[in-house]
Amino acid sequence: MAGTLAQYSEIVGEEVIDHLKQLAKTLSGARVVHVNSTRQGGGVAEILSWLIPLKNELGLNASWEVIEGDESFYQCTKSFHNAIQGNHIPIPQHLLNSYEETNQRNAERLRSKLEEADFVFIHDPQPAAFLKSCPGRKGKWIWRCHIDVSHPYRPVWKYLRQFVEYYDASIWSLAEFAQPLSHPAYLVPPSIDPLSEKNIELSNLELRKVLEEFDIDPDRPIVVQVSRFDRFKDPVGAIQACRLAKSYTPFQLILAGGGATDDPEGDMVFQEVKNAADNDPDIHILLLPPDAHRKVNALQRIADIILQKSVREGFGLTVTEGLWKGKPVIGGETGGIKLQVVNHYTGFLVKTPEGAALRIRYLLKHQNKIDEMGRKAKEFVRENFLLTRHLREYLTIMAAVVHNSSERIEIR
Amino acid sequence: MPEPFAVKDCALIAIGTGERAQNLRELRDHLMTTHPGCIYYHFWGGLLRPRFDDPEYQNDFAAWAWRGLHDIRLAERLAIIDPVEFPDIESLRKEILEVIEERLEESEMVPWARQGYLFHFIRSQIVVFDTDVRIERPEQLIGLLRRMSLGSIFYHYIDARRRSAGKRDDFSEWLMGFGGEYVKLVQCLSNIDPYFSTLAELRQEIQRAFLNFTATGG
Secondary structure, three states, X not given: OOOOHHHHHHHXXXXXXXXXXXXXXXXXXXXXXXXXXXXXXXXXXXXXXXXXXXXXXXXXXXXXXXXXXXXXXXXXXXXXXXXXXXXXXXXXXXXXXHHHHHHHHHHHHHHHHHXXXXXXXXEOOOOHHHHHHOOOOOOEEEEEXXXXXXXXXXXXXXXXXXXXXXXXXXXXXXXXXXXXXXXXXXXXXXXXXXXXXXXXXXXXXXXXXXXXXXXXXXXXXXEEEEOOOOHHXXXXXXXXXHHHHHOOOOOEEEEEEEOOOOOOOHHHHHHHHHHHHOOOOOEEEEEEOOOOHHHHHHHXXXXXXXEEOOOOOOXXXXXXXXXXXXXXXXXXXXXXXXXXXOEOOOEEEEOOHHHHHHHHHHHHHOHHHHHHHHHHHHHHXXXXXXXXXXXXXXXXXXXXXXXXXXXXXXXX | OXXXXXXXXXXXXXXXXXXXXXXXXXXXXXXXXXXXXHHHHHHHHHHHOOOOOOOOOOOHHHHHHHHOOOOHHXXXXXXXXXXXXXXXXXXXXXXXXXXXXXXXXXXXOOOEOOOOOOEEEEEXXXXXXXXXXXXXXXXXXXXHHHHOOHHHHHHHHHHHHHHOOOOOOHHHHHHHHHHXXXXXXXXXXXXXXXXXXXXXXXXXXXXXXXXXXXXXOO
């Protein structure tokens, strides 16, 4: 359940909320539709679950729709995801046909709402072909890409580009992800909701219960990686790092992953991770349901260090969550992790399991560094990666796209 | 008496241009033609976007020279460029190019950055909106400044220099409309160096200038 603006003002300050209200006044009553591929699981669904109520509280008329597909559709979109992040995998024509048919069918279901909307935000490739099926659209259509597209597999990007280039604008998490398109490419890093189940303060009692539930020893250090069981998150690399480091400093590694309804590869990768862990009692592999937000929150709070050993990453909201809980993060030097983990300040950036092992050993030896980095980490997120900044940028883009793309827009 | 001071607010949004540089020569080539908004953003945008503590180098070109190219000499020379001293973006562009050309001439090899550390040219759009707050007398601003959003501070103190004929901040421009009454306050405001402050610090400094002025009776 998202908080209200008044609750957020206690965290970010009243002036920040006043600023949002002023900006939103210029968009009062605007009909806004967001479309993505899942209501639960993954960062996009989390963002939308707070973004929609807050836009409504600010006087906009916002709603959230989800594209529904069958197995071949999700196979296709998972392949898009992998290819866009650099895997060279051609996608068979029958899957592409399924993708286009699913988009057309869903767009027809939602057509009147989409065509009447003042703003339509389409998230990621799954519903990207909607635009083609809405020729009577009246508002501005914006494609929001949450994925690392810095080195896409070109044939797949070329296929997707035919859909996204006709949007009025696109939004990317980082400049290095933005592909050249003929419309403005806005840069907006995502954010977290400090009042969501995943980030809200928890009692010690609740933390103790989670330790007991998963049979975790509270007296030995804990390193936690939270992410889907996805090869780009390198859970096997995290296990390798654990093995390299724990002979020097005993600790427990928790790999906690939620599933998402749009990820058909999750089970396979989960098995690979279990095989790599080889029943090591110090490696806890937890497959959590997609709505286990409080448990994820608790696991991050009981951690001494947060690990995010990704080899590709869109932004890495689990990194933001870890930083917000006052923990240093050891993260793969990739994508949005580079924006959040400031070497030696909020954590360490690493390239290899060896690098991760080295930094785990270093931090577990220097508790004062864990505390110092943790304090800086929390403030860094407060300043830069909370939803109020994100919301402001969405409102700014909406104001900008309706007033063409000139450098200076004065709203009277 | 001048017109009441109209308090405005703004939000800056970044736009990727797709232009990128992997070495110093590419940076120079793009700099010669890139949108003036890019130069503005890479000097001033840091005030309104994520960054950690006090950055070692105040503008993005200097920061890249150090973090991307590992060329500390170039980083230092670029970092010392103070955009406040230049009357417009084009003269600032010329100065950056001058520094880079000099470094290219000195270097036996063109410094380059590895993949993942390219320089990405970014420009920005600024959306300005009216808060409907109007100030009749300068003394009224003192109470208001404390609660003024950082967007308003950016708009009236930083962005104003690009807009106003006198290349001054909006507060000074308005105060000058009262004749010689506030000349000392205008002087104090012009002595504030906005380049090495965060917007929150800048807000405090402006507020302090107003408070000192009223405390000393002008």
